[in-house]
């Protein structure tokens with residue numbers, strides 16, 4: 379089905395032309411900071427040097443009496459900071475809050491030319507994206523912006539999950555979605571108070587031992603988020619936008635944080651939120667392909683020639699589909715290498731070890 383003829387037209391006279399393809403920029407971590415917290419705000423220039431995205435948070439975690447200070451703090455930080463290749467995002471307040479309209483009316487003219495993405499919380503359906511889309515177009519036209527600000531929807535309500543496909547396809551502004559486990563758990567009445575990760579009560583149990591009814595029965599913890607994450611990844615992939623894991627709230631449990639991020643990475647997510655500096659390195663480690671994976675992928679692509687047919691490499695079948703899987707890994711590695719020379723060197727060394735030095739891969 380064709381998109382409507384005006385799908386790629388500006389929604390206001392004078393607004394910038396919408397993008398036709400969302401740029402695939404490194405976004406292994408979306409680093410949240412509180413712009414009303416002077417100590418945290420002072421760290422933004424340094425954090426921006428090591429994070430792919432910094433996000434000035436104006437919504438949850440910012441108390442009601444700090445909403446205006448956070449908004450003004452973000453304006454000051456954005457105006458004073460050279461972010462280089464690092465993206466600047468913000469999370470505005472929810473559409474039904476008294477702060478959402480003031481957020482947009484203040485931010486777009488003041489820092490719209492530096493804002494790459496606006497994250498919209500608690501999105502319920504396409505109607506929420508349509509509202510933001512038109513309003514942003516009018517504000518961009520008034521501010522004389524030359525490029526559109528993209529929109530990222532937070533998937534954190536039951537109705538949002540039920541409508542996830544229409545949300546992804548609602549506007550050419552859509553950059554991606556993040557899964558918000560805290561609000562989603564509350565909205566679904568899930569009985570977990572954790573922010574991401576598993577729950578010891580969500581298990582499956584092995585059958586009783588037929589020879590010993592008293593023998594303990596092994597249990598296996600399941601993943602509370604598998605279904606939702608898969609729905610989000612499929613909807614994003616359908617529309618060519620990007621899926622992310624949201625927060626992992628147990629900041630001291632860096633091991634389980636890495637597990638949650640790796641589940642998301644393996645399922646097709648391109649990044650996750652970092653709530654604390656310690657989580658930046660975890661996300662960087664997880665969402666950057668391993669050098670050995672990149673070398674393997676390059677080897678498969680090299681040995682598969684024109685990318686069709688089937689061959690055996692190290693005992694594993696490779697064919698047209700596995701070449702596409704390998705291209706996903708190599709394209710991500712090459713995008714990350716462009717801004718991370720250490721990573722580029724590690725990938726080249728691993729590739730040379732497999733394909734021979736100077737393989738030109």
Ligand SMILES: CC(C)(COP(=O)(O)OP(=O)(O)OC[C@H]1O[C@@H](n2cnc3c(N)ncnc32)[C@H](O)[C@@H]1OP(=O)(O)O)[C@@H](O)C(=O)NCCC(=O)NCCSC(=O)C[C@H](O)C(=O)O
Nearest residue numbers: 410411418421435438439534558559560561625653654655
């Ligand atoms: C969670 C925190 C409040 C913890 O802060 P703090 O108690 O200061 O931790 P530490 O003492 O370990 O901090 C060590 C130093 O690091 C600085 N710090 C801490 N967090 C950040 C940060 N995000 N960016 C930059 N710097 C940070 C501290 O200032 C300390 O500095 P120093 O004293 O000079 O050494 C805090 O981490 C925090 O507020 N994080 C952000 C939380 C947040 O944004 N929450 C909202 C997103 S999750 C959500 O909304 C749920 C989602 O929507 C859903 O529904 O699922």
Ligand SMILES: [Mg+2]
Nearest residue numbers: 438534558561
């Ligand atoms: Mg939330």
